Amino acid sequence: MSSKTKCLGTKYVISKSVRFAKPPFSIDDHRSSQLLGFCIVIVVERLLFPLVQIMFQQSLYRINLMSKSFSRFFCGLVYQVISGHLGCVRSIAIDPSNQWFCTGSADRTIKIWDLASGRLRLTLTGHTEQVRGLAVSDRHTYMFSAGDDQQVKCWDLEQNKVIRSYHGHTSGVYCLALQPNLDLLLTGGRDYVCRVWDIRSKTQIYALSGHHNTVSSVFTRPTDPQVVTGSHDSTIKFWDLRNGSTMATLTHHKKSVRAFAHHPTEDSFVSASADNIKKFSLPRREFCQNMISKQEKTITNAMAINKDGVLATGGDNGSLRFWDWRSGHSFQQTQSIVQPGSLDGEAGIYALSYDITGSRLITCEADKTIKMWKEDTKCHP
Ligand SMILES: *[C@@H]1O[C@H](CO)[C@@H](O)[C@H](O)[C@H]1NC(C)=O
Ligand SMILES: *[C@@H]1O[C@H](CO)[C@@H](O)[C@H](O)[C@H]1NC(C)=O
Numbered sequence: 001m002s003s004k005t006k007c008l009g010t011k012y013v014i015s016k017s018v019r020f021a022k023p024p025f026s027i028d029d030h031r032s033s034q035l036l037g038f039c040i041v042i043v044v045e046r047l048l049f050p051l052v053q054i055m056f057q058q059s060l061y062r063i064n065l066m067s068k069s070f071s072r073f074f075c076g077l078v079y080q081v082i083s084g085h086l087g088c089v090r091s092i093a094i095d096p097s098n099q100w101f102c103t104g105s106a107d108r109t110i111k112i113w114d115l116a117s118g119r120l121r122l123t124l125t126g127h128t129e130q131v132r133g134l135a136v137s138d139r140h141t142y143m144f145s146a147g148d149d150q151q152v153k154c155w156d157l158e159q160n161k162v163i164r165s166y167h168g169h170t171s172g173v174y175c176l177a178l179q180p181n182l183d184l185l186l187t188g189g190r191d192y193v194c195r196v197w198d199i200r201s202k203t204q205i206y207a208l209s210g211h212h213n214t215v216s217s218v219f220t221r222p223t224d225p226q227v228v229t230g231s232h233d234s235t236i237k238f239w240d241l242r243n244g245s246t247m248a249t250l251t252h253h254k255k256s257v258r259a260f261a262h263h264p265t266e267d268s269f270v271s272a273s274a275d276n277i278k279k280f281s282l283p284r285r286e287f288c289q290n291m292i293s294k295q296e297k298t299i300t301n302a303m304a305i306n307k308d309g310v311l312a313t314g315g316d317n318g319s320l321r322f323w324d325w326r327s328g329h330s331f332q333q334t335q336s337i338v339q340p341g342s343l344d345g346e347a348g349i350y351a352l353s354y355d356i357t358g359s360r361l362i363t364c365e366a367d368k369t370i371k372m373w374k375e376d377t378k379c380h381p
Contacts, residue, residue: 075332076312076320076361077376081339081369082118084111089364090130090350091145096138098356103364104131110145110155115355118372126162127151133176133187142199144185146173152187154199166197168204179220184241186227188215194229196241206244210237217260219269224283230257230271238285248285252278261303261311263325264358272300272313279328291323293330302351306358314349314363320373342367 087106094101100121102112110131112122129148136143142163143155152173154164171190178185184205188194194208194215213232220227225238225247236250236257253273262269267282270291277291277300291311298315305311309325318336323329338347348366355362361373 075376076322076334076373078337078371079374080118080372082113082372083339083369084113084120085109085368085370087130087368088348088350088366089368089370090132091134092351092353092362092364092370093134093136093143094353094355094362095136096356101353101355101362102134102136102143103351103370104134104145104147105368106130107368108147110134110143113370115360118370122160124155124160126153129172132172132174135176135178135185137178140199144176144178146176146187146189148172150189152176152185152197154185164199164202166195166202166204168195168197168207169193174214174216175218177218177220179226179241180222184220186218186220188218188229188231190214192231192233194218194227194239196227196244206241208237208239208244208246210246210249211235213256216256216258217271219260219262221262221282225285228260228269230260232256232258234273236271236280250280250285250287252287259300259303259313261305263305263309264307266325270303270305270311272303274299277303277313277323289328291328291330293321293323293333301349302364304352304354304361306354308358310358312352312354312361314352316348318347318349318365320349320352320363336363336365336371338365338367339369 085105085107089103089105091104092101098115100112100115102110104110108127108129110124111120114121127147127149131145131147133146141157143157146152150169152166153162156163169189169191173187173189175188183199185197185199186194192211192213195204196206198205211231211233215229215231217230226241227239229237234253234255234257238247240247253275255274257271257273259272260269268279270277270279274297279288281288298317298319300313300315302314305325311323311325313321320334320336321330322332324331336347336349346367349363351364353362363371
């Protein structure tokens with residue numbers, strides 16, 4: 001709307017200057033100069049003016065797009081529903097080259113899918129209970145998985161088989177993360193411990209203990225604090241990877257912490273709990289703000305942020321919400337539709353991830369499907 005008003009303003013200014021150019025020529029009684037003046041007016045009015053107008057409109061359009069990118073509306077639209085798993089889909093990881101992604105399910109399998117077509121490439125078996133954690137290495141041909149069977153596995157994707165197992169958890173494993181520049185794997189679970197493994201030697205380097213309930217989420221970063229864990233005890237802990245000790249504990253949440261999302265470019269993260277979604281800055285671990293939505297709270301199982309600052313959160317009842325990272329406002333709420341043959345109670349998003357470009361969102365759901373979302377360009381909230 002603002003671009004339209006501005007464009008009209010420009011038109012007015014230009015046409016005024018054209019009229020201003022007229023008088024000197026029409027006052028002159030010499031015919032040829034009158035004709036020349038007339039021609040100039042025609043050229044300005046018919047050719048130059050539309051050209052300038054088009055250029056102005058385009059630059060305004062560009063400015064508009066630029067300012068929009070700070071508070072972009074990403075209206076989600078499902079463009080593909082992938083079926084294949086025989087149980088709830090609980091975990092997801094994207095291949096760093098953006099060619100494929102893998103999902104872990106309550107059907108005990110891991111499936112590898114083509115990202116562009118959504119076609120099934122491979123099914124991997126080996127876990128004996130649901131698969132809750134997945135990660136793909138960007139430095140090796142390895143994929144890592146963990147599940148309720150207390151198992152943590154390293155798969156070689158050139159041979160499509162398990163080449164290492166990491167033994168130590170005494171209960172289900174809920175989360176898994178890879179340290180970005182060391183050969184370290186972190187897993188947390190129902191035994192209240194986050195374990196740090198040497199990927200190659202399979203030895204447990206640390207058992208990070210101190211939480212009083214299930215460790216539901218973990219992420220790592222290259223600099224201190226290198227390890228951040230969230231727990232059903234409602235706290236967030238930061239760990240020192242040099243000696244395995246706790247650096248700090250945040251007690252801002254009043255209910256179980258169930259999900260984290262680390263911003264891909266900014267040094268900040270959000271944590272989700274039934275009481276709220278809270279944003280913190282790193283490395284100083286300062287509370288920034290609560291994410292704001294007018295509707296009542298839902299249990300958030302999964303979150304992801306893309307480079308444009310669009311935070312997507314998936315709820316226990318199948319609600320999918322999009323948030324503006326900077327302002328913390330929720331600008332869209334939508335509901336994942338359960339597939340025919342499923343019960344309404346089967347609505348639920350357990351895991352979600354953007355692809356590497358951040359333009360597609362993939363949700364893993366209770367109705368056994370995987371849904372691919374893209375931006376709805378026709379949507380104007
Ligand atoms: C762990 O290492 C850090 C940094 O070297 C140090 O400040 C801290 O006191 C150590 N903690 C323990 C329990 O040794
Ligand atoms: C899910 O929860 C949200 C937040 O409480 C609510 O707005 C939405 O209507 C719920 N969806 C269903 C299907 O109950």
